[in-house]
Amino acid sequence: MTRICLLSVLVLCGCGGADGPPMADVSGTVTLSGEPLAGAEVHFLSGDFEGYGRTNAEGRYSLVRGAPVGECSVYITKSPEMKPGEELDTSIEGMDAGQVEAMAAGAAGDEVEPILPPEFSDPAQSKLIFDVPSGGVEDADFKL
Secondary structure: OHHHHHHHHHHHHOOOOOOOOOEEOEEEEEEEOOEEOOOOEEEEEEOOEEEEEEOOOOOEEEOOOOEEOEEEEEEEEOOOOOOOOOOOOOOOOOOOHHHHHHHHHHOOOOOOOOOOOHHHHOOOOOOEEEEEOOOOEOOOOEEO
16 A cells, blocks of 8 residues: 555656656846946756746846756846837837837847857857756856
């Protein structure tokens, strides 16, 4: 009987869950030239799995679902902010938050200069790597 209960628990829980690899909580701080980088999106990638978080005013982030345990490539993006006094017309019916954000990014014109260089912000070119421990981490800091 004990053997059947144990086997049932192992089958139901699995090693990494039915949806992918084991995940761990990850949080940290992102700075740019020594200053906190507010409003940046932090992405941890491993295979087909991605952890995502956004930095607050102090540059702190916490990944929403955690990150895959083990070596992850990391990329960090930051959209340009609108200039003071600029307003965005969000009255278009049916516009969702993603569309509003895309409009804000393009508000300065067709040529939007990236805030972070590709070695930090482009998933294909990023040189940022972080080894996520199985117990999670609270100091996954990136000094850009």
